[in-house]
């Protein structure tokens with residue numbers, strides 16, 4: 001992934017900015033890199049496990065479930081010439097997210113419920129990529145609704161799925177199979193994979209709008 005390198009065994013993003021969540025900033029050859037902690041970020045875990053997602057750096061991205069901006073801060077280093085619309089509905093993490101948006105011109109913070117995309121349809125433009133990490137029971141519906149509103153044809157998405165947030169009693173594999181089957185009704189799935197050992201009972205689903 002552009003602007004990412006592995007330093008001391010973990011991913012790090014080249015950045016013009018300082019630490020956002022206590023991660024170390026390392027200087028190499030006059031450039032600053034922010035350590036991207038795989039236990040704190042599912043996207044970092046995905047990279048560390050050898051999966052690749054290509055970005056040009058000027059994409060329009062919709063990020064659903066941005067929380068305090070941990071992963072978002074790194075994605076903003078990667079998409080440094082694009083725009084990321086960051087949706088979070090909980091006021092507490094949103095305060096920290098606002099701190100990030102104040103220093104990053106490419107982050108637009110939106111305090112909205114991602115299950116109601118029509119509420120922010122006047123703000124968000126068509127996007128190339130949706131990153132979703134809402135840990136909600138209805139996450140497939142949330143993805144579909146947002147893709148219908150905002151994802152360009154041929155645009156792609158990355159969905160992070162936590163088995164326990166969908167069904168806390170079922171076997172994770174059963175939950176994942178059901179989610180993959182549901183998603184494949186509306187999207188073309190490119191890749192799925194586990195995020196273990198960094199995130200227990202989590203998988204990612206990478207797909208494209210068809």
Ligand SMILES: C[S@@+](CC[C@H](N)C(=O)[O-])C[C@H]1O[C@@H](n2cnc3c(N)ncnc32)[C@H](O)[C@@H]1O
Nearest residue numbers: 065066067070071088089090113114115133134
């Ligand atoms: C697992 S955390 C996200 C962590 C974050 N993606 C990261 O890696 O830094 C899930 C977040 O999704 C938010 N969330 C859950 N349902 C949501 C919804 N319907 N609309 C907006 N945010 C939602 C939660 O408030 C929580 O902050």
